[in-house]
Amino acid sequence: MATGRTHRPATRSRGIPEATVARLPLYLRALTALSERSVPTVSSEELAAAAGVNSAKLRKDFSYLGSYGTRGVGYDVEYLVYQISRELGLTQDWPVVIVGIGNLGAALANYGGFASRGFRVAALIDADPAMAGKPVAGMPVQHTDELERIITDNGVSIGVIATPAGAAQQVCDRLVALGVTSILNFAPTVLSVPEGVDVRKVDLSIELQILAFHEQRKAGEETSAGPGTAPAVSTPATPATPAAPAAGAAPAAGPAGRSGKGGPDGDVPAVMPA
């Protein structure tokens, strides 16, 4: 789950569980697709299948919003689209700034799913003066110096950070100081923010690591059941119950082949021109 809030832990706004909120956009997408095909109603079963969840969960989720279905029939597609949009706050306009216009920032700027959901990209910001004025997704990139004016003029409350890790906290601090209270962070860092500011993060590499974990399992199971294409899992000296993890206990071999490749980049996505 490339995902996580930072403050406001158990608050559970207005009684809708977090887990439910996280699924509403899923339902909304599925419903929008149905709406475009002019389907008038759906059953919980059908909609659940389209959204990739199970139907009991979906019904329970909807029950937190109110009784918007009709027994024996299902849900009115248009009506539900509206109710969920409203619940998510998508019936209003959300100006957003994207800071850090590398490949990722550009991808975000071009992402069609934003405009169609009530999000309006108010500005693209980059610290590199050479980027200033360049058109990305049909709008000129602006320099960081413009940040204050842009945020104030547009009433921006949501910021997207797509800078390298090193710049993220600094950008975050500036955004917060200018009144931004929700941040979507793509940089691989933990941002610290004051109470009342929400941070969600999307981490490209974390998702892959979680996949690797499960993939490794599969390979293991497979091996114990029959060879197949199991990758060569080299298992160096693994103390089952290391009594004393003395300093330097890590095998000299260390994590296989780590140091190579990308220079001392470490965690920073080479996504933006500094």
Place this chain on the structure above:
Amino acid sequence: MATGRTHRPATRSRGIPEATVARLPLYLRALTALSERSVPTVSSEELAAAAGVNSAKLRKDFSYLGSYGTRGVGYDVEYLVYQISRELGLTQDWPVVIVGIGNLGAALANYGGFASRGFRVAALIDADPAMAGKPVAGMPVQHTDELERIITDNGVSIGVIATPAGAAQQVCDRLVALGVTSILNFAPTVLSVPEGVDVRKVDLSIELQILAFHEQRKAGEETSAGPGTAPAVSTPATPATPAAPAAGAAPAAGPAGRSGKGGPDGDVPAVMPA
């Protein structure tokens, strides 16, 4: 949480809870940073702060891996880095293919966090013949026709889909047919895969929608406590308990200003050149 598995629901491989697995990469990153600063040991408190979680949770998480700490002292950084890497399967090499080399695909290809974590980008694939041969992140983009050869030759078991929504399922099916068993999906679609294949998804717009939900709440609370900069929340005819959601019950006004802007793109990220 831009995140979700598809099959294998309650299996919980080898007893490590999913929630814990999802945090291991976080700890690993924090530990790597400490390691680079040559910090020899950390307490659960310090590490938890660096990873953005609470310390009891961290200790509990580590307890599933084994007793790798030293009471009264803390955890040996190098040792933990190794143990977590091993647990996540990062001590082996994971060749990965990225399909769909638009802005997003390019961003992923350039992402430094992969190479440094045992992931090796084996190939960049795009369906557009015009892309073939173009260098991205120092390697030539290859045409979809090469997929079979590439996957077989490299023993790829993890695929990344960064295509438009419309192409995603088809690409997914091909990957699965060629033996890929883990998929990281950036396209805004629900992929259906056979048993035994893991799918995780990252959805850029879902995260924003979740933020909007909370932002809306804040604005609401704020208004009831004192005006401030609350955005104009227009609340059109909202039946508190709609007795009969008859077809067409959706307000004529509908979700405010949806249709405009991006043409009939709908959900598709304008990220790839078809």
Place this chain on the structure above:
DNA sequence: AACTGTGAAGATCTTCACAGCA
């Protein structure tokens, strides 16, 4: 004294299964 490891309590989330309504 300092800090880990972990039972147990509590919170949240999921799933079941069926009452109730159209």
Place this chain on the structure above:
DNA sequence: TGCTGTGAAGATCTTCACAGTT
């Protein structure tokens, strides 16, 4: 009959608080 809405049971996750270890 068909499908929603929901109590209740079950599963999972988080947090507390303290025993155990160095």
